[in-house]
Amino acid sequence: MSTPLASLDVLEPEAIRRSVDAALDDFLTEKEEAAAAPQLPYLSGLVRDFLSGGKRIRPLLCVTGWRAAGGSGDDAGSVFRIAACLEMFHAFALIHDDVMDLSDTRRGRPTLHRTLAAHHAACRGPDEVEWFGMSAAVLLGDLALTWSDELLHSAGLAPVQRDTVLPLVSQMRTELMLGQYLDLHATGGLTDDVDATLNVYRYKTAKYTIERPLHVGAAVAGAGPEAMAACTAYALPLGEAFQLRDDLLGVYGDPAVTGKSRLDDLRAGKNTTLTALALRGADAGQTALLRRLLGDPLLDEEGAAVVRGLFETTGARETVERMIDDRQRQALHALDHAPFGADAVGALKRIARMATARNS
Amino acid sequence: MSTPLASLDVLEPEAIRRSVDAALDDFLTEKEEAAAAPQLPYLSGLVRDFLSGGKRIRPLLCVTGWRAAGGSGDDAGSVFRIAACLEMFHAFALIHDDVMDLSDTRRGRPTLHRTLAAHHAACRGPDEVEWFGMSAAVLLGDLALTWSDELLHSAGLAPVQRDTVLPLVSQMRTELMLGQYLDLHATGGLTDDVDATLNVYRYKTAKYTIERPLHVGAAVAGAGPEAMAACTAYALPLGEAFQLRDDLLGVYGDPAVTGKSRLDDLRAGKNTTLTALALRGADAGQTALLRRLLGDPLLDEEGAAVVRGLFETTGARETVERMIDDRQRQALHALDHAPFGADAVGALKRIARMATARNS
Known part of the structure; x- marks a missing residue:
């Protein structure tokens, strides 16, 4: 049960990562040791493996938000446990997302439903193996979701902290699911409605990945409305920029670095701001070609190279790069007026650059 | 926000049902009124419809456990909200279960993934519609799971109650998922291992449906170890009996009454104590026939009638009926030594009869 707080540089990403990983490890070890059934360690081992590949961006923002709102050493154990809860929740979201997207790889490795299917390939036929993998992955996602909740319950929050933190976490969860639903609903029919794609990003990424983790951390530190509003002003443009970068990486990224196939999004016919802009900027021939290839x-x-070419000739790629720049600038600008200490502002600036200029 | 407690007969099932339904309705109405996105009322409407078909057996046990451990009017609002949380959790479990079982009907109506697919049939091809229905149902299950948690958080429990209730709810959730996993794992290969099937029942039904709801209610009332142990002594045999009855209904029940096809379990090759007993009692020819037809x-x-015949000639059906009787007797016997008031004992006896002699 050790979640040490390096007193010198609490906002150093590697230090945060280590403390959050220790909290996750403690939790899973408790689960494994208390397990009445021998299957539980197998399942928690899969969750442990899955967690090991994450970038820990939400925990980083949570701890930074806590610090920005004046959090200090006394609450460190709680905030790392809450940050671990957000990471466990994210594992749930990705596991189910991969099932819904029928993805084969995640973080450079087979997705969980593929791994589970492979573990059972020996004793079943191919259709059954596929079905088993999907079903077991849905269940493991469910388990990660309930465990994220246990991390929250056992974070040692005082009643006044619970009263602000819990509703924020609930809101974050509902917002993500709504974003997923909007996304799902939009898949299959390609759209040139740029605003609709940005609306999905708002829920799925800006609020879920950036704003709510900051809010949750800030709430642990007892943040007032002004600090909460400053988090939002920074988070929403940054979150859009983050997702726009993600879309570009899904199409142009190096799979060896991103750990993701750069064909999956195109094959799935995923609606992104990039595809919407391309369709909006395309002439009749280009539109027909895009609609034939996407999905x-x-x-x-070879086909993907044609699509990439169209993203360039229609100006869509360049527009997305410009949108990322604009939003990054807005996020940094918001920090100029934020009631945060210099260390937190510095950390948030580093995060803004990392999130928008990354290559993985 | 009204969860009235009829002072005369707090343990009358219809009164409990009305109070729990009022708590669920209040919660969903709050969600709909607070919704920022227009899609949320559509989704919560689907959850509302799904909930409307339930038997409310877990809420009934939760409130009865609370009463058995000496719960009184002061906590009534909390206990109904907690009972509503259990029912919402159960909705989650069923929604995902139907996806995993690829079931077409539930409670006499199309399953949620079928309904969602049908809502989108107009604009998509058949494969895509199927996939959309499954994915959206996974997501709606996730939403129900997080909402069950919100019901728990907002039940107004005192800190001392939270400290006992929350770990029990967490345990209940993990146990169910483990039971589901064991069940999933066993599907596909038919077994004659009767004990293995009873082990699944212990997790999936006895603990989840009977023991934990009683424990959770009893914990709200501050039950001590003796009362908790008495709940277990009653619950585990009753839970097995309940599941054994369910298996018989899945094969012999009247679909017009149960709301479930009586071919689904057989077609899925579901391992039940009934099938394990039949395989154990079958000669070589009967075994071959069972293995060909089941799954x-x-x-x-016509094929189902052959299977039913084999369940009878092997003595499996009769053995299951005897097992139900034995377990019902054990459960009733446990009540003779329980430190519960006469009203609670009476209610638990009624529940034991209802759960084992039911036809739906």
């Missing part, structure tokens, strides 16, 4: 489950590298 | 996705009523 083709058999799209190969 | 055949195209099994028709």
Whole structure:
């Protein structure tokens, strides 16, 4: 049960990562030791493996938000446990997302439903193996969701902290699910409605990945309305920029670095701001070509190269890069007026650059 | 926000049902009124519809456990909200269970993934519609799970109650998921291992449906170890009996009364104590026939009649009926030594009869 707080540089990403990982490890070890059934350690081992690949961006923001709102050493154990709760929740979200997207790889490794299917390939036929993998992955996602909740319950929050933190976490969860639903609903029919894609980003990424983790951390430190509003002013543009960068990486990224296939999004016909802009800027011939290639489950590298070319000739790629810049600037600008200490402002600036200029 | 407590007969099932339904309705109405996104009322409407078909057995046990441990009017609002949390959690479990079982009907109506698919049939191809229904149902289950948690958080428990209730709810959730995993793992290969099937029942039904709801209610009332142990002594045999009855209803029940197809379990090749006993009692020819018919996705009523015949000639059906009687007797016997008031004992006896002699 050790979640040490390096007193010198509480906002150093590696230090935060270590403390959050220690909290996750403690929790899973408790689960494994208390397990009445022998299957539980197998399942928690899968969750442990899955967690090990994460970037810990939400925990980083949570701890930074706590610090920005004046959090100090006394609450450190709680805030790392809450940060671990957000990471466990994210594991749940990704596991189910991969099932819904029928993805084969995540973080450079097979997705969980693929791993589970492979573990059972010996004793079943191919259809059954597929079905088993999907079903077991849904269940493991459910388990991660309930465990994220246990991390929250056992974070040692005082009643006044619970009263602000719990509703924020609930809101974050509902917002993510709503974003997922909007996304799901939009898949299949390609749209040139740029605003609709940005609306999905608002829920799925800006609020979920940036704003709410900051809010949750800030709430642990007892933040007032002004600090909460400053978090929002920074988070929403940054979150959009983060997702726009993600879209570009999904199409142009190096799979060896991102750990993700750069064909999956194109094959799935995923609606992104990039595809919406391309459709808006395309002439009739280009539109027909885009509509034929995007969403083709058999799209190969050659076809993908044609799509990438169209993203460039229609100006869509360049517009997305410009949108990222604009939003990054807005986020940094918001920090100029934020009632945060210099260390937190510095950390948030580093995060803004990392989130928008990253290559993985 | 009204959860009235009829002072005359707090343990009358219809009165409990009305109070729990009022708590669920209040909660969903709050969600709909606070919704920022227009899609939320559509989603919560689906959850509302789904909830409307339930038997409320877990809420009934929760309130009865609370009463058995000496709960009184002061906590009534909390206990109904907690009972509503258990029912919302159960909705989550069923929604995901139907996805995993690929079931078409539940409670006499199309399953949620079927309904969601049908709502989107107009604008998509058949494969895509199927996939959309499954994905959206996974998501709606996730939403129900997080909402069950919100009901728990907002039940108005005092800190001392939270400290006992929350770990029990967490345990209940992990146990159910473990039971589901064991069940999933066993599907596909038919077993004659009767004990293995009873082990699944212990997690999936006895603990989840009977023991934990009683414990959770009793914990709200501040029950001591003796009362908790008495709940367990009653719950575990009753839970097995309940599940054994369920298996018989899945094969012999009247679909017009149960609301479930009586071919689904057979077609899925579901391992039950009934099938394990039949395989154990079968000669070589009967075994071959059972293995050919059980798990055949195209099994028709004629084939099902053959299977039913084999359940009888092998003595499996009769043994299951005897096992139900034995367990019902054990459960009733446990009440003779329980430190519960006469009204609670009376209610628990009624529940034991209802759960084992039911036809739906």
